[in-house]
């Protein structure tokens with residue numbers, strides 16, 4: 363295994379896993395620290411998804427070290443600590459404390475911190491983070507409910523979170539290319555810095571950083587800075603790693619879409635799927651609350667539908683309807699009723715012969731993956747930006763596409779299946 367990654371949240375982990383897979387590494391994502399029996403031997407990269415962004419620093423350290431140890435035991439050569447490209451953290455942490463702990467664990471003198479992801483509008487210039495051209499502290503991140511970011515100077519932000527000395531490698535040194543950047547890292551290390559914020563304004567900068575830092579025992583950053591690593595490994599090890607083929611092996615079985623997202627993209631996808639003739643069952647939270655409909659109703663419907671081809675179960679509704687429902691049931695309660703029902707339906711899907719599953723919605727995906735007791739996912743080809751096909755590992759054999767609500771084109775629910783073999 364070339365790279366073992368510890369990610370501080372689930373969707374951030376998928377983001378990184380997809381980046382590595384797209385660049386040619388065979389990548390597995392685990393939900394939490396991998397279980398001892400899980401076979402990771404075929405992977406070039408493993409991404410452990412934690413939920414550690416806003417928990418107390420001591421707990422974040424314990425969980426991150428446990429993940430790092432299991433990755434090292436599974437053969438990881440280098441480690442990567444993944445956080446958000448908006449550097450989401452508080453003055454207590456957890457980026458600083460976890461980086462400190464992982465530096466000590468790897469015994470390395472220097473690491474870098476780079477949240478830049480220019481393709482998504484995140485750039486770092488002279489240590490200041492910009493979000494779509496706006497300094498971080500003026501972006502909507504200033505009002506984030508959990509991690510308000512009120513300082514765009516990342517050297518200052520990180521220095522408040524750690525006793526270790528934080529330095530800066532500005533873009534001129536990155537622009538000078540991989541060899542010059544390696545010398546700059548040595549200079550920073552000699553100056554006594556243990557973590558350096560690294561500027562990046564373009565993908566070329568990210569690839570330069572990848573080449574210069576490929577041998578660092580620990581790298582920290584957003585998924586952008588991982589972009590250059592696979593190419594660097596290929597160069598270092600003269601490896602011929604294939605870019606993932608467009609097709610994807612999936613277990614034989616029936617296909618289903620579970621949509622619990624009410625986001626615009628999902629609403630259009632549901633409408634397009636119904637127009638195209640996909641059999642669809644709507645589950646309305648009011649009916650669920652009154653028990654006019656239960657998970658069993660949906661399971662009976664699925665059992666009766668023996669026709670080949672995908673089927674759709676959805677709670678997706680327009681904003682006015684969602685508001686009306688929330689005013690009657692309460693926001694959290696309405697969400698929970700739907701999530702619990704979709705989870706209960708999901709639990710019975712393998713028994714009914716469903717092995718190919720698309721889930722729409724971030725929270726919904728979490729609930730479904732838990733219900734199916736999925737421990738890990740191998741990352742396959744990208745269906746639409748940010749959404750790969752994945753295959754479950756270590757439990758029931760499933761092909762899963764977990765779609766964040768607003769991702770994917772209108773025909774997502776129609777075209778995704780054509781990639782499966």
Ligand code: ADP
Pocket residue numbers: 622623624625628646647677678679683684687688696697698699700701722723724725726727765766767768
């Ligand atoms: P997204 O990725 O679009 O944000 P999520 O699954 O993360 O989707 O969140 C959608 C939330 O809305 C879930 O908690 C889901 O249970 C809830 N929900 C789904 N359908 C309805 C509905 N018709 N009325 C109210 N809440 C709903």
